[in-house]
Amino acid sequence: MDHHPRPPQMRDSWFAPISIDLLLKVLNVTIFHPFIAWLVPLCFRAEHMDYDATPMRLTIAWAFAVTMVWMGNMMSHKIAYGMPREVDLSEDVIVVTGGASGLGLLIAEVYGMRGATVAVLDTADLEATDARGITYYKCDVSDKAQIAKAAADIERDLGLPTILINNAAEVVGKKLLDMEAEEVERSISTNLLSHFYTIKQFLPGMLRNETGGTIVTVSSVIGHLGSAQLSDYAAAKAGVTALHKSLAAELYEMPEIKTILVTPGQLSTPLFRGVKSPHPFIAPVVEPVDVAKEIIAAIDMGLSDHIAMPLYARWVDWYNVLPVGVQRIARRFSGIDQGMKTFVGRKGNVASGEKATLI
Numbered sequence: 207m208d209h210h211p212r213p214p215q216m217r218d219s220w221f222a223p224i225s226i227d228l229l230l231k232v233l234n235v236t237i238f239h240p241f242i243a244w245l246v247p248l249c250f251r252a253e254h255m256d257y258d259a260t261p262m263r264l265t266i267a268w269a270f271a272v273t274m275v276w277m278g279n280m281m282s283h284k285i286a287y288g289m290p291r292e293v294d295l296s297e298d299v300i301v302v303t304g305g306a307s308g309l310g311l312l313i314a315e316v317y318g319m320r321g322a323t324v325a326v327l328d329t330a331d332l333e334a335t336d337a338r339g340i341t342y343y344k345c346d347v348s349d350k351a352q353i354a355k356a357a358a359d360i361e362r363d364l365g366l367p368t369i370l371i372n373n374a375a376e377v378v379g380k381k382l383l384d385m386e387a388e389e390v391e392r393s394i395s396t397n398l399l400s401h402f403y404t405i406k407q408f409l410p411g412m413l414r415n416e417t418g419g420t421i422v423t424v425s426s427v428i429g430h431l432g433s434a435q436l437s438d439y440a441a442a443k444a445g446v447t448a449l450h451k452s453l454a455a456e457l458y459e460m461p462e463i464k465t466i467l468v469t470p471g472q473l474s475t476p477l478f479r480g481v482k483s484p485h486p487f488i489a490p491v492v493e494p495v496d497v498a499k500e501i502i503a504a505i506d507m508g509l510s511d512h513i514a515m516p517l518y519a520r521w522v523d524w525y526n527v528l529p530v531g532v533q534r535i536a537r538r539f540s541g542i543d544q545g546m547k548t549f550v551g552r553k554g555n556v557a558s559g560e561k562a563t564l565i
Contacts, residue, residue: 304374418462
């Protein structure tokens with residue numbers, strides 16, 4: 207008999223799909239888009255409205271402002287990340303850690319179906335890899351010896367890896383005092399140290415490659431905020447984010463190596479089953495397919511980037527600028543420290559000691 211607690215049943219209201227992110231998407235393809243913004247004064251002009259008329263002046267000023275902001279964003283990205291590298295999926299070899307489920311599997315399957323060479327590293331079994339265009343290697347990424355062996359096997363079987371997607375992670379889901387030392391060590395090794403191991407293993411080959419390579423770091427917004435019952439995970443993700451930024455600084459004079467940092471909020475996967483999201487309008491649950499689309503687009507274009515979803519994840523750094531009293535109010539309002547109380551996850555009651563991959 208299954209004694210695992212069932213997640214709370216939540217009844218969606220008719221406006222549940224509406225969020226601030228959805229409204230922003232609509233605005234970005236309408237009045238905040240330069241093409242649409244310039245259409246309005248052009249329509250006025252087509253009706254023979256004088257240039258000195260108030261509606262014409264206002265719409266031209268708006269279109270000009272939108273265009274300047276759009277161009278400024280493009281220039282800022284070029285200054286920060288430089289020119290794109292050449293990407294040829296027929297030549298690139300993609301390594302995805304934690305690719306047997308969730309976001310990692312989704313990315314691996316998309317590239318596999320597109321004919322790319324994909325290697326998945328995971329401890330969980332992955333079936334029907336041939337149908338998915340994926341080569342599976344059983345590997346515990348917290349063990350640097352297993353990573354070294356997997357890297358040698360990949361280079362022998364598929365070629366020199368040029369794209370690394372560090373996605374593997376796990377969460378204990380307990381309060382700090384309830385965790386065993388072994389659980390803390392396992393969590394930190396999987397969530398943080400594995401990034402050091404894989405980068406040190408695969409980066410030298412990317413540097414030897416004529417067209418360079420891409421390193422994708424899947425972190426989390428929790429690394430910026432912290433959360434009750436996620437002390438191990440939050441600490442590791444904060445370290446992962448710092449590692450990525452430091453690595454990008456070290457690679458500044460090597461523009462052929464691109465780095466992509468991903469800091470999503472709560473993902474809509476079975477691994478988050480039961481997590482309470484009290485403010486879906488401000489902090490909506492993110493669909494893995496949306497994150498995967500952004501990651502794949504950045505990789506395909508040969509860009510470095512910072513992908514943060516949903517909207518609040520892009521502005522989370524401003525949280526630390528707020529007065530401490532306001533920060534406390536914001537935490538209570540968001541319910542961030544209460545969400546894990548109802549966490550069930552894929553394997554059932556994580557609080558009883560089971561572990562589950564989070565991303």
